[in-house]
Amino acid sequence: MVNLTSFFYMLAAFALSTANGLNCYECQTNDITKCNVTSCSAGEKCIGFGGSGSIIGKRQLSCHLCCSSDLCNSALCGNIASQRCEDDENEDCSKLNSLFQVCNDVKHARLVCPRYCNLCHIVDGEWSSWSIWSSCSVTCSNGTKTRTRQCNNPAPSPQVHGGWTTWSPWGICSVTCDIGMQRRDRSCSNPYPSADGNSCPGDSRDDRVCLTNGCTDGNWSQWSSWSSCSVTCGYGLKSRHRQCDNPKPSVLGTYCIGSSEDENICFDNKCEVDVIFTARDLQNVNPAHSETLIFTNVMQNVGNGYNKSTGVFTVPVNGMYSFSFDACNQSGKYSFFAIVCDNVNQNVGFASNNDYGSVSIDSTLFLSKGQRVWIKSNPYGYFYQVINCWNMFSGVLTH
Numbered sequence: 412m413v414n415l416t417s418f419f420y421m422l423a424a425f426a427l428s429t430a431n432g433l434n435c436y437e438c439q440t441n442d443i444t445k446c447n448v449t450s451c452s453a454g455e456k457c458i459g460f461g462g463s464g465s466i467i468g469k470r471q472l473s474c475h476l477c478c479s480s481d482l483c484n485s486a487l488c489g490n491i492a493s494q495r496c497e498d499d500e501n502e503d504c505s506k507l508n509s510l511f512q513v514c515n516d517v518k519h520a521r522l523v524c525p526r527y528c529n530l531c532h533i534v535d536g537e538w539s540s541w542s543i544w545s546s547c548s549v550t551c552s553n554g555t556k557t558r559t560r561q562c563n564n565p566a567p568s569p570q571v572h573g574g575w576t577t578w579s580p581w582g583i584c585s586v587t588c589d590i591g592m593q594r595r596d597r598s599c600s601n602p603y604p605s606a607d608g609n610s611c612p613g614d615s616r617d618d619r620v621c622l623t624n625g626c627t628d629g630n631w632s633q634w635s636s637w638s639s640c641s642v643t644c645g646y647g648l649k650s651r652h653r654q655c656d657n658p659k660p661s662v663l664g665t666y667c668i669g670s671s672e673d674e675n676i677c678f679d680n681k682c683e684v685d686v687i688f689t690a691r692d693l694q695n696v697n698p699a700h701s702e703t704l705i706f707t708n709v710m711q712n713v714g715n716g717y718n719k720s721t722g723v724f725t726v727p728v729n730g731m732y733s734f735s736f737d738a739c740n741q742s743g744k745y746s747f748f749a750i751v752c753d754n755v756n757q758n759v760g761f762a763s764n765n766d767y768g769s770v771s772i773d774s775t776l777f778l779s780k781g782q783r784v785w786i787k788s789n790p791y792g793y794f795y796q797v798i799n800c801w802n803m804f805s806g807v808l809t810h
């Protein structure tokens with residue numbers, strides 16, 4: 412007769428080999444001890460078999476498996492109960508993480524919220540046992556010998572390399588005007604590195620220059636007094652200046668608007684040269700064609716421009732000149748004449764027997780030093796010369 416109990420075990424073994432990890436049915440060693448068993452709770456019923464619904468396995472606490480009987484050997488247990496990996500029931504891990512990112516701090520998170528933070532798989536490293544001592548470093552006298560151990564019993568797992576948080580916003584500028592510095596920070600906590608993981612590369616602090624408004628805008632000083640005239644004679648320029656230092660602009664302050672230099676026209680009367688001449692009494696009252704009229708009686712010649720031997724006035728200084736020629740008419744005769752400058756007629760006229768007394772022509776010219784002015788017959792003249800009617804050539808530098 413078939414041992415009913417054996418048959419029963421055989422079926423149970425077949426059924427249970429397909430169930431996840433429940434292999435305590437092989438507890439067939441000599442080293443069998445009494446298991447510390449408890450009753451399965453409602454959700455932990457291990458085996459219901461044969462329609463009877465009877466419980467044939469009970470949970471073995473240390474093994475997390477169900478055993479066929481109270482006799483079990485934990486050394487054969489293929490599924491050692493993992494260390495407790497539960498969140499601290501006094502903490503709201505979800506809240507802790509959203510407020511304080513507790514999961515980024517692996518060390519802390521493993522104590523408080525290992526399950527929430529998915530850290531149950533982390534294994535702390537432990538030292539291996541020491542190796543045997545090496546031989547002595549010397550063969551006589553005092554030397555050293557060494558022994559080693561590794562962090563591989565077990566090796567820590569997994570290795571976590573540090574990661575930076577995002578940068579904080581930039582801090583306030585160190586100054587309220589001009590140029591200062593500001594900083595921002597980040598920390599190597601996203602996540603923190605594990606003991607054997609790499610720390611974050613780079614700096615946790617970043618500084619940069621910050622520009623604000625200028626502290627002080629520039630303002631002009633008062634104008635200096637005018638410089639002396641750039642020429643000692645006639646029209647020139649005088650200048651004055653000012654500095655943008657009342658106050659000076661700060662580094663980012665605006666510079667003064669406008670020019671630091673000012674110029675104006677100046678005229679120095681003191682050095683004006685006087686030029687004036689008057690000459691009368693024609694050397695030749697019947698000049699030939701285009702002949703230069705020479706007036707031999709020089710009444711004044713300030714500046715020595717008029718030459719009484721040639722009748723020509725040579726300009727001594729640049730300036731505006733006014734010339735005139737007075738001619739006496741003669742009854743029944745005509746005189747034609749011109750004021751000439753460097754061979755160009757500037758004004759022409761004539762005296763006829765219809766004129767009474769004298770006739771004048773004049774000319775105002777802007778001349779340069781060295782230019783020449785004279786009177787010529789144009790083309791001929793019959794001048795009349797008596798004590799009460801003068802033929803006269805005169806000129807003056809007006810300015």
Ligand SMILES: *[C@@H]1O[C@H](CO)[C@@H](O)[C@H](O)[C@H]1NC(C)=O
Nearest residue numbers: 445446447448449471472473
């Ligand atoms: C079984 O284990 C529990 C919890 O570890 C313990 O309190 C109890 O004393 C143990 N019973 C036996 C018989 O070893």
Ligand SMILES: *[C@@H]1O[C@H](CO)[C@@H](O)[C@H](O)[C@H]1NC(C)=O
Nearest residue numbers: 547549550551552553554555
């Ligand atoms: C060796 O070490 C011992 C103990 O420290 C010391 O007394 C001794 O003087 C040392 N010998 C030499 C040669 O340094």
Ligand SMILES: *[C@@H]1O[C@H](CO)[C@@H](O)[C@H](O)[C@H]1NC(C)=O
Nearest residue numbers: 629630631632633634657658
């Ligand atoms: C600029 O300077 C002038 C004198 O040159 C002074 O009157 C004025 O108040 C100054 N302005 C400022 C803003 O300093």
Ligand SMILES: *[C@@H]1O[C@H](CO)[C@@H](O)[C@H](O)[C@H]1NC(C)=O
Nearest residue numbers: 715716717718719720721722
């Ligand atoms: C006047 O002109 C003549 C002839 O060119 C010259 O010889 C003489 O030196 C001049 N006189 C004066 C005062 O310039």
Ligand SMILES: CC(=O)N[C@H]1CO[C@H](CO)[C@@H](O)[C@@H]1O
Nearest residue numbers: 740742764765766767768800
């Ligand atoms: C100064 C002089 O001789 N003037 C004369 C100019 O011409 C008229 C008209 O012929 C005479 O009457 C003037 O005496």
